[in-house]
Every structure is written in C-alpha cells, then in structure tokens.
Amino acid sequence: MxxxxxxxxxxxxxxxxxxxxxxxxxxxxxxxxxxxxxxxxxxxxxxxxxxxxxxxxxxxxxxxxxxxxxxxxxxxxxxxxxxxxxxxxxxxxxxxxxxxxxxxxxxNFFSFIEGLRENSYGVKFLNRAFNFRKEFEELLYHKLNTKVGENPQKYNIAIGGAGLSGVEVAAEMAYVLNNYAKTIGVRAKDITIYLIDASATILPGTSSFIIKNTHKRLEKLGVKILTNAFISKVDAKKIFFKEGEALEYCFMIFTGGxxxxxxxxxxxxxxxxxxxxxxxxxxxxxxxxxxxxxxxxxxxxxxxxxxxxxxxxxxxxxxxxxxxxxxxxxxxxxxxxxxxxIMGIFVALGGKYAVGEVFTFIKVQGYSAYLLKKAITYGYYKGLKLRINTGFKNRIGNKILSV
Ligand SMILES: Cc1cc2nc3c(=O)[nH]c(=O)nc-3n(C[C@H](O)[C@H](O)[C@H](O)COP(=O)(O)OP(=O)(O)OC[C@H]3O[C@@H](n4cnc5c(N)ncnc54)[C@H](O)[C@@H]3O)c2cc1C
CATH class of the missing domain: 3.50.50.100 (FAD/NAD(P)-binding domain)
Structure with a gap:
C-alpha cells in the first residue's frame, strides 16, 4: 500500500x-x-x-x-x-x-511600499476577506444612517492591483453600490471605488477583447480606474503615488501580487x-x-x-x-x-455580467458569459457538496453497522 x-x-x-x-x-x-x-x-x-x-x-x-x-x-x-x-x-x-x-x-504586501501591509486587506485568506466584508457592511450601514438634510460625507474604497481578483472585487462592489442607490437612496452614491495599478492596463497579460470589454463595464459601473499609478506609500488616511496627487481613502484592499x-x-x-x-x-x-x-x-x-x-x-x-x-x-x-x-478565462463583472474567452477564439460577454462562468462554479461547488453528502451517508452507515 x-x-x-x-x-x-x-x-x-x-x-x-x-x-x-x-x-x-x-x-x-x-x-x-x-x-x-x-x-x-x-x-x-x-x-x-x-x-x-x-x-x-x-x-x-x-x-x-x-x-x-x-x-x-x-x-x-x-x-x-x-x-x-x-x-x-x-x-x-x-x-x-x-x-x-x-x-x-x-x-504579497510589497515591503517597498511603506505602510501597505498595515493599512490594507488581502483576499487570499477567508479571515481577511471576512474582515473586509465587515468594513464594507459597516460603511453601508453608516451611510444608511446619514441624517436627512445632513451634508453627506464622501468615501473612497481603494483596490490596489487590477489583475483578475482586483477587477472582480471592484466590479461586484460597484454593482452592489449601484443597487443600494436604488434602495437606500443616493447616499450610497457618495462611495467611489478606485481600481489602481502600476501597469499601463488593467488585467495585464490578457487579450485586448477581455481588457476592452472589462474596461467598458467597469466604467459603466462607476469604477475609477487609475493605471500607470505606482503606489509609493500608504498611511491610515491617504494613498501616495510616485507621481501625482495623493488619494484619500476609507479602506483599502491589496491584490497586486x-x-x-x-x-x-x-x-x-x-x-x-x-x-x-x-x-x-x-x-x-x-x-x-x-x-x-x-x-x-x-x-x-x-x-x-x-x-x-x-x-x-x-x-x-x-x-x-x-x-x-x-x-x-x-x-x-x-x-x-x-x-x-490555459484553456480560457472568465471575469465576473458585477451582477449577472461577465466577460470570457475559451481557447482564444470563442469570445463571450454579458449575460451569456455570466451563465457560462456560473455553470463552471456551480459544477465545482455541486461536486464538493455531493462528496460531502456521500461522506454523511458513509458516517450514518458506519454508525448503523456498529450498533
Ligand atoms: C478574488 C479572487 C478571484 C479569483 N478568480 C479566479 C478565477 O476566476 N479563475 C481562476 O482560475 N482563478 C482565480 N483565482 C485564483 C485562484 O483562486 C488560485 O489560483 C487558486 O486558489 C490556487 O489553488 P492552489 O490549490 O494552488 O492554492 P489554494 O487554493 O490557495 O490552497 C492552498 C491551501 O494550502 C493550505 N496551506 C498553505 N500552507 C500550508 C501549510 N504550511 N500547512 C498546511 N496547509 C497549508 C491553505 O490553507 C490552503 O487551503 C482568484 C483568486 C482570488 C483571490
């Protein structure tokens, strides 16, 4: 054995x-x-x-x-x-x-960016994603409680790194904010999502079809995209760049490496x-x-x-x-x-919208791409659940046998 x-x-x-x-x-x-x-x-x-x-x-x-x-x-x-x-x-x-x-x-919270590790969240671990989710919820709750007539405060959420994970997080948050704007009022509109990358483009290394259509969707969702923006320092309130003005933010997520x-x-x-x-x-x-x-x-x-x-x-x-x-x-x-x-790539872009490419020649976007991506993830999750159900049956079966 x-x-x-x-x-x-x-x-x-x-x-x-x-x-x-x-x-x-x-x-x-x-x-x-x-x-x-x-x-x-x-x-x-x-x-x-x-x-x-x-x-x-x-x-x-x-x-x-x-x-x-x-x-x-x-x-x-x-x-x-x-x-x-x-x-x-x-x-x-x-x-x-x-x-x-x-x-x-x-x-990789790059050590050459002062303050990055101390002031930002990652999403590679569940506990980090959980903390970030809480911050996002708290912000929405805070906005919901803004007194009518009070001058609403503006907030920026910063996402450092416009690779696959950064783009997907930015798009989904922006989508949620747009939806909240309909239900909890215009206050949600005072939250702006910034997607920041040192490269000349978002999703570096992917095809022009993916980049162009992702860009279009993010802009439609109101995401502010800053490319060629090299973060040099982060403190508790501001993100500083090698060139240009600093950006005030309320919380930051880093997916840049x-x-x-x-x-x-x-x-x-x-x-x-x-x-x-x-x-x-x-x-x-x-x-x-x-x-x-x-x-x-x-x-x-x-x-x-x-x-x-x-x-x-x-x-x-x-x-x-x-x-x-x-x-x-x-x-x-x-x-x-x-x-x-690589057989293909699918990028979830908020709500029921995605952009995807299979074997470089099948190109899809919008609801059909969303359905394809969903089918892949649903198949994966369903496979895990089926295995757990089998495990449950095995356990019950063993118990009955041992009685
Ligand atoms: C927001 C986001 C979106 C993404 N979207 C996509 C996508 O659409 N498509 C895609 O293909 N990829 C996507 N990715 C990337 C994908 O999640 C990773 O490439 C994938 O998780 C890598 O799988 P892995 O098995 O190598 O490592 P992981 O899935 O990270 O698993 C590693 C495991 O090792 C365990 N481990 C680590 N160190 C130790 C140790 N010392 N002792 C014991 N256990 C240990 C960890 O607990 C973990 O369970 C995305 C990633 C993120 C963050």
Missing amino acids: NKILVIGGGYGGLRAIESLQNYADIAIVLVDQNPYHYLQTEAYGYIAGQFDVHDVAIDLQSWCEGFLNVTFKQMKITSVDLEAKIVSSEDESIAFDYAILAVGART IKASPLTEAIKCEKNRINQLIVDKTLNISGDKNVFAIGDCVEMRDELGAILPPTAQMAERSAEYAARAIKSRIEQKEPEPFKAN
Whole structure:
C-alpha cells in the first residue's frame, strides 16, 4: 500500500485527491492548516455581501469522509524532509511514499511600499476577506444612517492591483453600490471605488477583447480606474503615488501580487523571487521523483517557457497531471512531461455580467458569459457538496453497522 500525502486542501489539493481516489492500493492523507476549503474564486461576491460564508467555504473533514481511502488531518506543516520522506508540524510528523505540495500562495504586501501591509486587506485568506466584508457592511450601514438634510460625507474604497481578483472585487462592489442607490437612496452614491495599478492596463497579460470589454463595464459601473499609478506609500488616511496627487481613502484592499506559502521557504530546493518552487518537466522538485508540486506555489510555464498567471484552473490541471504521474511511477513507468496551457478565462463583472474567452477564439460577454462562468462554479461547488453528502451517508452507515 502506497501512502500519498497531499499538503494543502485548496483547488489543486482537492482535485489531486479526486483524480487519485480510484487507483488501487493507495491510502491518501490530506493535510491543511485550516479545517475548511476556501473558494477564493468566489471571494468577490462574499466581500460585496452577495454570497454567504457557506458559499465560499466547505468543511474538509466532511469532504474527506466522502472517500473510502482518504483521511484528513488539520496541521500546519512547518518542514519537509525530502530525503527522509517526512513532513512535520510543531507537534507531529507524517511519513509518506509520495507527496503533493499544493500549499498555494498569499498576498504579497510589497515591503517597498511603506505602510501597505498595515493599512490594507488581502483576499487570499477567508479571515481577511471576512474582515473586509465587515468594513464594507459597516460603511453601508453608516451611510444608511446619514441624517436627512445632513451634508453627506464622501468615501473612497481603494483596490490596489487590477489583475483578475482586483477587477472582480471592484466590479461586484460597484454593482452592489449601484443597487443600494436604488434602495437606500443616493447616499450610497457618495462611495467611489478606485481600481489602481502600476501597469499601463488593467488585467495585464490578457487579450485586448477581455481588457476592452472589462474596461467598458467597469466604467459603466462607476469604477475609477487609475493605471500607470505606482503606489509609493500608504498611511491610515491617504494613498501616495510616485507621481501625482495623493488619494484619500476609507479602506483599502491589496491584490497586486502574490508570494508562495511560507512553507516553501523551509524546503531545500530552487525557488524564484516570490518563493515559488521551480519544478522539472514532471512537476518534481529537486529531481525527487516522489515529491510533486502544483498550483500557486509553483512557477508555472507554458510550452514556450512563458510564465503563466496563478489560477485555480492551472492548479487543477497540474493536480490531475501529478495524480497520473504518481500512478505511472507506482507502476514503474516514466510519465509524459506536463503541458501547461490555459484553456480560457472568465471575469465576473458585477451582477449577472461577465466577460470570457475559451481557447482564444470563442469570445463571450454579458449575460451569456455570466451563465457560462456560473455553470463552471456551480459544477465545482455541486461536486464538493455531493462528496460531502456521500461522506454523511458513509458516517450514518458506519454508525448503523456498529450498533
Ligand atoms: C478574488 C479572487 C478571484 C479569483 N478568480 C479566479 C478565477 O476566476 N479563475 C481562476 O482560475 N482563478 C482565480 N483565482 C485564483 C485562484 O483562486 C488560485 O489560483 C487558486 O486558489 C490556487 O489553488 P492552489 O490549490 O494552488 O492554492 P489554494 O487554493 O490557495 O490552497 C492552498 C491551501 O494550502 C493550505 N496551506 C498553505 N500552507 C500550508 C501549510 N504550511 N500547512 C498546511 N496547509 C497549508 C491553505 O490553507 C490552503 O487551503 C482568484 C483568486 C482570488 C483571490
């Protein structure tokens, strides 16, 4: 029996387990520092109050119980001994035959921007998104209570980073504010969303179709877009730029960069400047044929050697590959190299509106794009729920048997 350890219950880790489960003679252990799987891709709706916590988090223990050969352990891994094939937390160690590192990434609050970490929120962790959601709710509540006739105060919400996550959060909040303007009155109109990026464009690295249509939608929602705007300092009240006037803000979210999970610092192998692991053609680190790394904690490159953006999609593709590669290695066969390619992109742009592209030639926008994106996320969430239901039935069944 081979023991396979999956570290990280994010998009990559869960997909790896789904792909591994049917192989014979294996026992899988999933380890995560949190008891839940966080659906980061839905964070934009959670922050803006459109989704609830049960829409963006599921219990890992219940999910694992949906399999016959998977156990879950809540542990924060602090070291990985590649030679001894052991991982450890502060108080426990686990040995493995094969390991998949799927520990993801966190927000990179750049240290060269003074005050950024102290004065802004990230969305890569549920607790951070939760705090930001509370701030947003409180602001709306405060606005709702503005006395009739009183001069309304103006507020700016700043989003640093106009990549996929920043754009989605900005659009959803602006959409909510527009809707509130209809129900709680014009006071919500005194809140302006600023989307700030140092690049010359929003969504750098995506196609002109995606950029142009996203821009149009954001402007229609009233989002103020500041490109070529390099943030140099943030204090409790203002955002300062390398050039131009400072922007007063009430709260700020930063989505401008990531760095790999701190665990990668404890692993002796090659890394890039944001601590992502450098893998070989079969996604192994340090040439170790039993240890695979997938998802956001890895520097992913396409067939031409270009670095790919970290996405759930890529985490899942690399997870499926790692599962197949483990099966090949167990059968003493050498796996084919991993081919990383982006199949498509969908950007949620507030309410029932999205922009998307599949295989670069199918281009959709508006309600149809929203429906396609929704179908993908619904399919994903439904799959998680079905597994939990199976786990529940397994548990009840075991109880009846043991009576
Ligand atoms: C707002 C937002 C919108 C996004 N939208 C999209 C989108 O539309 N499409 C898309 O493809 N991608 C999107 N992404 C990106 C996507 O969420 C990430 O690329 C994806 O989560 C990466 O998956 P992963 O499995 O590598 O890591 P994660 O999903 O981050 O999972 C890593 C797991 O490892 C655990 N972990 C970390 N360190 C340790 C440790 N030391 N010990 C134990 N456990 C540990 C963490 O708790 C976590 O559960 C979005 C991201 C955000 C923030």
